[in-house]
Amino acid sequence: xxxxxxQGYLFVAPxxxxxxxxxxxxxxxxxWLSLRRVILVFHEDRFVGLANYRFLLQDSRxxxxxxxxxxxxAVSLLIEVGLGLPIAMLLHRAFRGxxxxxxxxxVPWAIPTVVSARMWAWMWNPDYGLITRVLHTQDVDFLGMxxxxxxxxxxxxxxxxxxxxxxxxxxxxxxxxxxxxxAARVDGASKRGIFFSITLPLLRPALVVTxxxxxxxxxxxxxxxxxxxxxxxxxxxxxxxxYSYKTMMRSGDFxxxxxxxxxxxxxxxxxxxxxxxxxxxxxxxxTEDKR
Amino acid sequence: MKxxxxxxxxxxxxxxxxxxxxxxxxxxxxxxxxxxxxxEITEVSLPSALSSSSYANAFHGRPFAxxxxxxxxxxxxxxxxxxxxxxxxxxxxxxxxxxGKRALLSxxxxxxxxxxxxxxSPLYLALKEVHLLDTPLxxxxxxxxxxxxxxxxVLTGFxxxxxxxxxxAARVDGCSPFQAFRKVMxxxxxPGFATTAILVFIFSWNEFLYALTFTSSPSHRTVPVAISLFxxxxxxxxxxxxxASVIATLPLVIFTLMFQRRIVAxxxxxxxxx
Amino acid sequence: MLTAGVSLAAAAAxxxxxxxxxxxxxxxxxxxxxxxxxxxxxxxxxxxERTSGVRVVTEVLPNAPDVMHQYFLTSLEGGTADFDILxxxxxxxxxxxxxxxxxxxxxxxxxxxxxRDLVGGAAESVLVGGRTYAVPWYMDVGLLYRRTDLVPEAxxxxxxxxxxITSAQRARPELQGLLWQGKQSEGLVCNAYEAIWGHxxxxxxxxxxxxxxxxxxxxxxxxxxxxxxxxxxRQVLSASEEExxxxxxxxxxxxxxxxxxxxxxxxxxxxxxxxxxxxxxxPSTSQSGEPGAGTLGGWQLAINERSPPARREAALALIARxxxxxxNIEMAVHYARNPPRAAAYEDxxxxxxxxxxxxxxxxxxxxxxxxxxxxxxxxxxxxxSEISAAVSGLRSPEKALARxxxxxxxxxxxxx
Numbered sequence: 001x002x003x004x005x006x007q008g009y010l011f012v013a014p015x016x017x018x019x020x021x022x023x024x025x026x027x028x029x030x031x032w033l034s035l036r037r038v039i040l041v042f043h044e045d046r047f048v049g050l051a052n053y054r055f056l057l058q059d060s061r062x063x064x065x066x067x068x069x070x071x072x073x074a075v076s077l078l079i080e081v082g083l084g085l086p087i088a089m090l091l092h093r094a095f096r097g098x099x100x101x102x103x104x105x106x107v108p109w110a111i112p113t114v115v116s117a118r119m120w121a122w123m124w125n126p127d128y129g130l131i132t133r134v135l136h137t138q139d140v141d142f143l144g145m146x147x148x149x150x151x152x153x154x155x156x157x158x159x160x161x162x163x164x165x166x167x168x169x170x171x172x173x174x175x176x177x178x179x180x181x182x183a184a185r186v187d188g189a190s191k192r193g194i195f196f197s198i199t200l201p202l203l204r205p206a207l208v209v210t211x212x213x214x215x216x217x218x219x220x221x222x223x224x225x226x227x228x229x230x231x232x233x234x235x236x237x238x239x240x241x242x243y244s245y246k247t248m249m250r251s252g253d254f255x256x257x258x259x260x261x262x263x264x265x266x267x268x269x270x271x272x273x274x275x276x277x278x279x280x281x282x283x284x285x286x287t288e289d290k291r
Numbered sequence: 292m293k294x295x296x297x298x299x300x301x302x303x304x305x306x307x308x309x310x311x312x313x314x315x316x317x318x319x320x321x322x323x324x325x326x327x328x329x330x331e332i333t334e335v336s337l338p339s340a341l342s343s344s345s346y347a348n349a350f351h352g353r354p355f356a357x358x359x360x361x362x363x364x365x366x367x368x369x370x371x372x373x374x375x376x377x378x379x380x381x382x383x384x385x386x387x388x389x390x391g392k393r394a395l396l397s398x399x400x401x402x403x404x405x406x407x408x409x410x411x412s413p414l415y416l417a418l419k420e421v422h423l424l425d426t427p428l429x430x431x432x433x434x435x436x437x438x439x440x441x442x443x444x445v446l447t448g449f450x451x452x453x454x455x456x457x458x459x460a461a462r463v464d465g466c467s468p469f470q471a472f473r474k475v476m477x478x479x480x481x482p483g484f485a486t487t488a489i490l491v492f493i494f495s496w497n498e499f500l501y502a503l504t505f506t507s508s509p510s511h512r513t514v515p516v517a518i519s520l521f522x523x524x525x526x527x528x529x530x531x532x533x534x535a536s537v538i539a540t541l542p543l544v545i546f547t548l549m550f551q552r553r554i555v556a557x558x559x560x561x562x563x564x565x
Numbered sequence: 566m567l568t569a570g571v572s573l574a575a576a577a578a579x580x581x582x583x584x585x586x587x588x589x590x591x592x593x594x595x596x597x598x599x600x601x602x603x604x605x606x607x608x609x610x611x612x613x614e615r616t617s618g619v620r621v622v623t624e625v626l627p628n629a630p631d632v633m634h635q636y637f638l639t640s641l642e643g644g645t646a647d648f649d650i651l652x653x654x655x656x657x658x659x660x661x662x663x664x665x666x667x668x669x670x671x672x673x674x675x676x677x678x679x680x681r682d683l684v685g686g687a688a689e690s691v692l693v694g695g696r697t698y699a700v701p702w703y704m705d706v707g708l709l710y711r712r713t714d715l716v717p718e719a720x721x722x723x724x725x726x727x728x729x730i731t732s733a734q735r736a737r738p739e740l741q742g743l744l745w746q747g748k749q750s751e752g753l754v755c756n757a758y759e760a761i762w763g764h765x766x767x768x769x770x771x772x773x774x775x776x777x778x779x780x781x782x783x784x785x786x787x788x789x790x791x792x793x794x795x796x797x798x799r800q801v802l803s804a805s806e807e808e809x810x811x812x813x814x815x816x817x818x819x820x821x822x823x824x825x826x827x828x829x830x831x832x833x834x835x836x837x838x839x840x841x842x843x844x845x846x847x848p849s850t851s852q853s854g855e856p857g858a859g860t861l862g863g864w865q866l867a868i869n870e871r872s873p874p875a876r877r878e879a880a881l882a883l884i885a886r887x888x889x890x891x892x893n894i895e896m897a898v899h900y901a902r903n904p905p906r907a908a909a910y911e912d913x914x915x916x917x918x919x920x921x922x923x924x925x926x927x928x929x930x931x932x933x934x935x936x937x938x939x940x941x942x943x944x945x946x947x948x949x950s951e952i953s954a955a956v957s958g959l960r961s962p963e964k965a966l967a968r969x970x971x972x973x974x975x976x977x978x979x980x981x
Contacts, residue, residue, distance in 0.1 A: 006386055007383075007391035007468050008383040008387035008388055009467075011380055011381040011382060012379070012383050012384065012389065012621075013380065013382070014375075015376050015377065015380035015395070015399075015439060015443065016378070016380075016395065018376060018435065018439060018487075019395075019399060019436065019439060019440075021400075022399070022414075022432055022433065022436040023402040023410075023436045023437065024401075024402065025413065025417070026409075026410035026413035026414050027401075027405050027409075027410065029413040030409040030410065030413065036554060039941055040638060040642050040664060041660050041663050041664040041942075042660075042663065042664075042939070043664070044663070049341075070626060076510045087306075087310055090303065090306045090310065092304055092308060095300075095303055095304075095307070097307075099548065099552060100548075101307055101310070101311060102294075102547070102551040103544050103551055104311060104314065104315045104488070104544075104549045105310060105311075105314050105315075105549040106493075106543075106544070106547045107314060107315055107318045107540065107544060108314050108317070108318070109493060109558075110493055110496075110497075110540050110543035110544060110547070111318065111321075111497075111536060111540050112497045112499070112514070112515045112536065112539065113497065114499065114515065114518070114519060115532065115536045115938040116317070118532075119317060119320075119321055119490075120317070122529070123317070123320075125799040125800075125808065125809065125817075126798075126799075127800065127808070127817065128319065128802075128811065128812075128814045128815070132308060141799045141802060141803050142749075142803075143799040143803040144747070144799065144801075144802035144803030144957065145802075145957075146957075146959070148338065149803075153386075157319070158467075159313070159314070159503075162314070163314065164490070167486060167489065167490070168401065168445070168486060169386060169420060169501065171404055171445075171485075173484060174482045175449070175452050175482065184486070190711070201563070205448050205451075205452070205618065206448065209444050209445060209448055212400075212444075213403065213441055213444070216403050216404055216549040217501075220404075220407075221408050222408070223499075228466070229748050229749070229803070230749050231492075231749065231950075232748060232749025232750075232803075232949075232950070232953050232956060233748075233749050233803070233953045233954070233957045233959070234561070234749065234950050234953040234954035234959045234960070235749070235950040235953075235954075236959070241406050243409065244361055244406055244408055244409065245408050245635075246946055247638075248408060248409070249408070249414075249631070249634065249635035249638055250631065250634065250635075250942050250943070250945075250946055251549040251942055251946060252638060252660075252664075252942060252943075256511040257408075257409070261326050261405065261406045261408065261409035262409075262526070264405075264406050265333065265401075265404050265405050265406070268404040269401070272400065272404065272850060273694075278518035289324055292972055350979065352603050408908050411639060412642070412643070415640070415643050419643055419644075419645070424647070425647070456669075461860065468950050488909050503627070503632065503636060504635075504636060504639055504640070507595075507624050507647060507648070508623075509624070514946050516627070517627065519627040519632070520598055520625055520626075520628070521598075522598075522628045522629070523598070523600035523628060524597065524628050524826065524828065525806040525807060525810070525824060525825075525826050526600060526807065526825075526830065527807055
């Protein structure tokens with residue numbers, strides 16, 4: 001039986017309207033601003049074409065921020081998926097108190113980031129922090145040393161976001177039919193075999209989406225680092241979003257700040273395209289492709 | 292099927308314990324801090340007595356109950372709208388014939404890729420024009436919009452996993468696409484709905500930037516902004532912040548507990564055998 | 566589910582007006598939460614409402630300056646008339662004035678009057694081009710706290726400070742020396758300027774920031790050397806005001822540089838250092854002779870340029886009331902806010918009910934403002950990162966200051 005063509009458009013119409021009106025308009029405005037020199041305080045507002053982008057390409061602070069952001073995203077993501085998958089599998093098993101553990105595990109994601117970042121900052125405090133007392137590291141100032149500070153921020157993000165990954169993967173695991181497992185066990189497959197030949201392939205769509213959205217968030221990280229270190233010491237933990245924020249909201253330079261936002265966006269787009277065309281290939285095709 | 296071995300059970304228990312300690316530990320410490328007597332807030336040792344003074348102080352002189360209600364309204368409305376809009380579109384993307392599917396999903400993804408700070412000023416101006424500043428609706432709209440991409444992608448994935456035959460069978464039985472959607476697809480995609488609902492609710496509940504910029508009067512304030520107002524110019528009443536955070540997290544935990552069972556009530560339940 | 570959605574939608578759509586009728590004729594005052602009992606402040610506003618017949622509505626913003634700055638930038642640039650009086654950090658006045666977001670108040674608060682009545686650098690910090698753009702509500706100044714049981718006399722010079730620390734540490738090696746705020750933030754810039762002024766430096770010289778100068782280099786090197794020589798613990802590099810205060814209050818250090826608020830906290834019954842601390846002016850090099858200057862901080866009241874004339878009159882009246890001598894004293898007594906009016910410090914009421922604040926007069930007189938320039942927000946970003954690099958040893962002070970000077974000149978010169 002043939003579907004009437006118009007049906008589908010009706011279903012997607014609300015989404016299209018919302019996305020284009022509310023989301024893409026501000027984004028378009030940001031792109032437009034990035035082509036202008038706009039300094040609020042001095043009422044500068046003139047078109048400068050690609051001058052901002054030319055400046056960007058030789059802005060060492062931008063490249064430093066880019067490096068910090070890439071490192072942060074890569075390491076966080078690796079740890080979050082590495083931890084999230086086993087946890088999802090754990091939560092998928094039947095045992096007493098599973099429901100409570102599922103809700104409990106989601107708590108880090110549920111606490112407002114500003115609160116959890118402050119909490120971790122407190123725990124890291126060299127004078128009276130919980131971690132300092134437990135590890136007896138009174139002489140080490142984690143947040144004051146560049147290398148440590150970045151990893152402290154990664155830890156906060158891992159703590160906060162692994163539940164997100166675990167939850168999405170759990171939902172994906174729930175979609176794998178039990179019969180497949182039973183049949184494989186009847187056939188005498190090993191645990192490892194089952195995991196690699198059944199679980200992982202069928203989990204792939206959920207895995208791809210989860211990693212994608214986590215990556216998007218990690219590349220735009222702001223709250224956790226800003227609260228912990230403010231981008232310091234000496235801008236060594238400054239990410240693209242923090243640089244953009246300071247440029248726009250502290251200096252009032254909306255032109256270059258928007259350029260930085262657009263640059264962040266382009267970086268994220270590039271990473272996503274690479275990702276979807278390599279690891280994620282085929283996992284998110286539409287019904288058109290299936291035929 | 293064999294019962295799990297002792298070793299497997301032990302491993303499960305150990306894994307569960309470690310996960311619980313790592314993820315819940317800091318929150319338990321936050322909870323402990325909120326129950327300490329006033330002079331001991333920064334101590335690391337166990338408290339000498341449990342005290343509810345932090346909770347009393349968190350509400351004292353502040354409309355925190357009203358704030359919780361505001362957050363509930365905004366987050367609840369966002370979740371409902373977002374799910375409604377996204378599920379309809381996801382259904383069409385997964386099951387109906389449509390041109391520009393990839394374009395829509397990509398556009399949604401693009402929205403998720405943009406740093407939010409760059410959208411604050413244009414959105415402020417737009418909301419000002421339509422007189423929606425300092426209203427709950429003025430928050431629900433941006434929240435719904437920026438939660439939509441994740442909802443779209445997750446739900447599309449779930450709908451796609453449902454075999455086409457089920458949908459066609461429903462149509463053969465005489466359902467219109469909308470009825471098929473409501474009666475067959477939605478129940479089968481319940482794990483996706485539950486997951487999305489939890490994530491969207493939490494996102495909207497904890498959103499700070501828009502809540503701060505678009506809302507100014509106490510009667511419309513939301514939880515994250517309210518908590519940020521606890522701090523004095525230099526001092527930080529950590530006990531009260533801990534108490535407020537615990538109170539603010541409870542609805543989320545309850546919400547999650549309510550929905551988490553539905554996450555795994557998937558294709559294994561109900562009539563799937565085709 | 567459907568009914569829930571509809572009722573939520575109705576709730577969400579409620580209040581879709583630009584200014585609800587009950588706020589139409591009220592003066593809206595945006596400020597940060599005052600720490601302490603809200604009743605005295607409410608009484609102050611209530612008595613103003615009674616005598617002037619104008620309603621006052623207060624709205625609070627979070628106490629984080631960055632967050633407030635971002636909010637004001639977005640809303641004032643967006644042309645809002647939703648609030649009339651706003652509270653501003655002292656470093657924003659030149660910036661907001663230049664942007665045209667705040668109104669010229671010179672007719673109601675003439676510059677000469679401010680210069681005559683206010684203490685120290687408070688007047689200069691709100692005058693832009695000789696016109697008044699804001700009125701100081703309360704002040705802050707950088708102070709040197711010390712443990713009187715370890716150091717009876719206040720050190721006047723850096724040498725005396727170091728000698729005191731060394732001798733105290735000899736007796737008890739686990740003691741920390743001077744605690745200050747080295748985290749990359751505005752607090753660091755305050756500490757840095759205090760060190761620069763203490764070594765004879767200036768903030769501005771001929772419309773340029775005076776960074777690549779000998780005194781500045783000596784000042785920043787000094788801060789770095791405090792950490793290198795163990796006179797300050799390493800953790801000052803990630804400390805802001807609260808971290809310093811807590812460590813000092815638990816008895817761990819000999820000296821602390823902090824704002825006046827730390828005193829009240831340290832006098833709590835449970836504080837280990839209660840009754841054992843005193844404050845004094847910051848030290849300076851013995852050559853310059855005069856005492857060190859603390860950084861001028863504090864919050865000012867300004868009027869939104871877009872506020873309609875009808876409400877502006879009322880707003881001016883409210884500001885006058887809130888900055889009157891009586892209000893100064895009320896704020897000092899109930900909220901431990903330092904008065905900007907010189908007369909307040911001599912007032913018997915203050916001396917009797919807030920003696921600590923009255924005793925701060927010498928320090929407050931010495932308060933110096935950071936560079937008063939509309940470029941300050943842009944420039945402080947550069948200052949924060951370069952000075953952070955210098956004090957944490959990532960870059961030499963000479964190189965850091967040279968870079969900072971170059972970037973600051975570029976930012977300030979680009980607009981003429």
